Amino acid sequence: MKILLPYILSGVSVGGQYALIAIGYTMVYGILRLINFAHGDVFMVAGLVMVYLAASTPLYIAIPATILITVALGFTIERVAYKPLRTAPRMSVMISAIGVSYLIQNLTLYITGGLNKNYPEIPWISDKITIFGTTTTRVTLITPFLTVALCLILVWIINHTKIGMAMRAVSKDFETSQLMGIRINSVISATFVIGSFLAAVGSVLFFTNYPGIVPTSGSMPGLKAFVAAVFGGIGSIPGAVIGAFIIGICESLIKGLDTILVTQGVMASPFGFATFSDAFTFVLLIVILVFKPTGLFGEKQTDKV
Amino acid sequence: MKKILAVLLAALCVVSMAACGSSAGSADTIKIGVFEPQSGDNGAGGKQEILGMQYANKETPTVEVGGKTYKVELVYADNASSNDKAPSAAQNLVSAGVSVVLGSYGSGVSIAAGDTFNSAGVPAIGVTCTNPQVTSGCDAYFRICFLDPFQGTVLANYAKNDLKATKAYCLAKQGDDYSGGLVNYFIEAFGAENCVSETFPDGTSDFSTYITNAQTQGCDVFFSPVSTEAAAQIIAKADAQALGMPILAGDTWDSNVILDAAKGTGVEVAVTTFYNEGANPKFDDGIKAWINSDSTAKANNGGNDEIAAVSAMGYDAYYFALEAIKKAGSTKPADVMKALPSNTYDGVTGHIELDAIGDAVRNSAFIKKCNNETGKFEFVTEAKVQ
Numbered sequence: 108m109k110i111l112l113p114y115i116l117s118g119v120s121v122g123g124q125y126a127l128i129a130i131g132y133t134m135v136y137g138i139l140r141l142i143n144f145a146h147g148d149v150f151m152v153a154g155l156v157m158v159y160l161a162a163s164t165p166l167y168i169a170i171p172a173t174i175l176i177t178v179a180l181g182f183t184i185e186r187v188a189y190k191p192l193r194t195a196p197r198m199s200v201m202i203s204a205i206g207v208s209y210l211i212q213n214l215t216l217y218i219t220g221g222l223n224k225n226y227p228e229i230p231w232i233s234d235k236i237t238i239f240g241t242t243t244t245r246v247t248l249i250t251p252f253l254t255v256a257l258c259l260i261l262v263w264i265i266n267h268t269k270i271g272m273a274m275r276a277v278s279k280d281f282e283t284s285q286l287m288g289i290r291i292n293s294v295i296s297a298t299f300v301i302g303s304f305l306a307a308v309g310s311v312l313f314f315t316n317y318p319g320i321v322p323t324s325g326s327m328p329g330l331k332a333f334v335a336a337v338f339g340g341i342g343s344i345p346g347a348v349i350g351a352f353i354i355g356i357c358e359s360l361i362k363g364l365d366t367i368l369v370t371q372g373v374m375a376s377p378f379g380f381a382t383f384s385d386a387f388t389f390v391l392l393i394v395i396l397v398f399k400p401t402g403l404f405g406e407k408q409t410d411k412v
Numbered sequence: 413m414k415k416i417l418a419v420l421l422a423a424l425c426v427v428s429m430a431a432c433g434s435s436a437g438s439a440d441t442i443k444i445g446v447f448e449p450q451s452g453d454n455g456a457g458g459k460q461e462i463l464g465m466q467y468a469n470k471e472t473p474t475v476e477v478g479g480k481t482y483k484v485e486l487v488y489a490d491n492a493s494s495n496d497k498a499p500s501a502a503q504n505l506v507s508a509g510v511s512v513v514l515g516s517y518g519s520g521v522s523i524a525a526g527d528t529f530n531s532a533g534v535p536a537i538g539v540t541c542t543n544p545q546v547t548s549g550c551d552a553y554f555r556i557c558f559l560d561p562f563q564g565t566v567l568a569n570y571a572k573n574d575l576k577a578t579k580a581y582c583l584a585k586q587g588d589d590y591s592g593g594l595v596n597y598f599i600e601a602f603g604a605e606n607c608v609s610e611t612f613p614d615g616t617s618d619f620s621t622y623i624t625n626a627q628t629q630g631c632d633v634f635f636s637p638v639s640t641e642a643a644a645q646i647i648a649k650a651d652a653q654a655l656g657m658p659i660l661a662g663d664t665w666d667s668n669v670i671l672d673a674a675k676g677t678g679v680e681v682a683v684t685t686f687y688n689e690g691a692n693p694k695f696d697d698g699i700k701a702w703i704n705s706d707s708t709a710k711a712n713n714g715g716n717d718e719i720a721a722v723s724a725m726g727y728d729a730y731y732f733a734l735e736a737i738k739k740a741g742s743t744k745p746a747d748v749m750k751a752l753p754s755n756t757y758d759g760v761t762g763h764i765e766l767d768a769i770g771d772a773v774r775n776s777a778f779i780k781k782c783n784n785e786t787g788k789f790e791f792v793t794e795a796k797v798q
Binding site for chain 2: 110114220233235241242317319321322324328359363367369370382384
């Protein structure tokens with residue numbers, strides 16, 4: 108057990124960060140049936156904004172301001188790139204999303220000059236702590252709890268508030284809810300606002316843990332979070348969170364599998380499992396899609412007559 | 413209306429493309445191609461290497477060829493640290509009509525671009541690409557730095573003799589010629605039975621599990637000659653998880669990115685490198701004054717005036733190329749290519765002379781250690797391998 112602990116710790120922490128991004132994917136998909144490819148890049152921009160703000164303002168201003176700017180960015184992307192295409196075929200919106208993703212990446216490439224930006228150190232959460240003989244940073248421990256707490260709040264919002272009810276209605280039937288007097292555009296904007304808010308919180312946790320931002324920093328976490336969302340059943344928020352934790356932990360264990368097996372005497376020489384950690388994530392996606400196309404907690408497909 | 417707009421847009425595209433193509437240089441200019449990464453994993457290193465060339469170009473902006481003075485123009489191409497973008501960046505330089513190419517930082521991109529330079533007959537001078545394959549499979553490629561078999565041996569000797577390490581953990585990036593190659597040579601010299609070797613995929617930011625692996629397997633030195641971007645993450649994690657062993661790396665880590673990351677931490681970092689600051693005070697002062705006076709240069713150097721070894725190498729590469737052009741007595745790439753093998757130059761990083769394959773004859777490297785308090789490199793020793 109002692110040997111597994113550090114791997115599980117880092118897996119849970121990575122999983123929590125994937126979960127915060129995955130919620131953004133899954134909510135937008137649930138409502139718009141759109142895979143928002145720019146979401147990973149919004150996450151990266153949140154990191155960069157924090158770098159620039161923290162250089163000139165104290166943290167208690169920089170962190171809320173970062174979250175606000177990220178939310179504004181998510182809102183603007185929806186208004187500029189997706190709203191005009193509301194009646195267009197779904198494929199056009201998807202391509203618009205890919206376009207936005209590249210636009211953001213290249214803009215940041217232009218602004219930062221492609222150089223690695225060091226994330227500011229946030230006191231207290233980046234302090235070192237030791238649990239059961241394993242040294243790690245406090246943020247590693249905080250991440251899963253914060254993620255689960257945010258997820259619970261979100262589920263409560265969706266089940267018990269007016270805007271949440273509107274979201275559920277819109278995700279069930281777009282046109283009918285419009286006829287019932289729900290203002291579609293504000294519901295969709297609210298979705299993007301919540302998604303971007305979580306991405307911003309996720310970016311603070313992620314980059315505190317892995318300081319160093321380049322324009323493509325958002326793509327790999329974004330992709331993994333997307334896999335997590337599909338794995339858990341795209342459209343389902345608890346599904347996305349559980350999927351993200353499973354992927355985070357499995358990934359971390361696979362990277363350490365050689366060491367675990369060799370030190371436990373199961374294998375004489377390492378096999379090189381660490382090489383396949385990313386491959387594993389995507390094989391998992393394929394397997395899930397083959398055997399359970401709707402994911403772990405996916406909505407049941409019902410034919411409407 | 414929409415149709416007119418579309419036609420207008422298309423016309424605009426054509427015009428702008430044409431504008432790109434028509435930038436012909438004047439007759440009295442000689443072009444030197446700068447084939448370096450300015451973005452991607454190795455962007456920071458590439459920019460520092462360019463700084464050396466720019467400073468040299470500022471110092472000596474002209475060259476005399478056959479009794480006529482030519483203005484030297486640096487033509488840049490960004491290979492984006494990516495093996496699949498390298499050939500098109502190389503092609504851009506060839507199309508721009510350069511006489512000789514300098515670069516690149518990172519062996520993979522140089523290997524990938526070798527064919528392009530070879531078939532165009534344009535000579536290229538590798539500045540800090542240390543993988544043997546850069547020159548061995550390509551007639552057009554020459555280089556002025558030491559090679560990985562040498563560097564790997566120096567590092568392995570240092571780990572064994574000075575650090576008294578018995579078991580090494582080696583971490584390379586998957587599909588990366590530089591780190592993969594250097595790790596192999598290190599293992600060869602250190603002894604395969606005493607090494608644990610792993611690779612990480614592109615886009616990895618979570619290095620905590622690799623740190624745990626090294627700790628659990630009881631290693632006493634951590635060898636990871638990866639890009640500086642990954643290095644910053646590794647150092648941060650090593651500090652957070654109290655790695656408890658020194659980290660060794662090759663020439664790429666001689667950069668202020670590493671110094672910034674290691675400053676204020678408890679992580680011990682040692683690197684091999686080409687140049688030790690202070691070896692040539694005139695060059696040191698000159699380039700520092702220039703970096704401090706130019707805000708773009710300072711930003712490209714990471715915001716301070718610390719001299720990276722790659723900048724010194726870039727500086728020497730520029731003069732080595734000028735020497736070859738003078739010797740060729742012509743601005744034609746083919747003539748420069750012929751002049752290169754017998755070309756010699758005494759640079760700030762030492763005497764440069766090429767062997768039959770086109771590699772520099774060098775048998776010494778500097779080992780430097782990072783001081784965690786001051787955030788500067790300290791000279792440890794000059795290592796030689798015969």
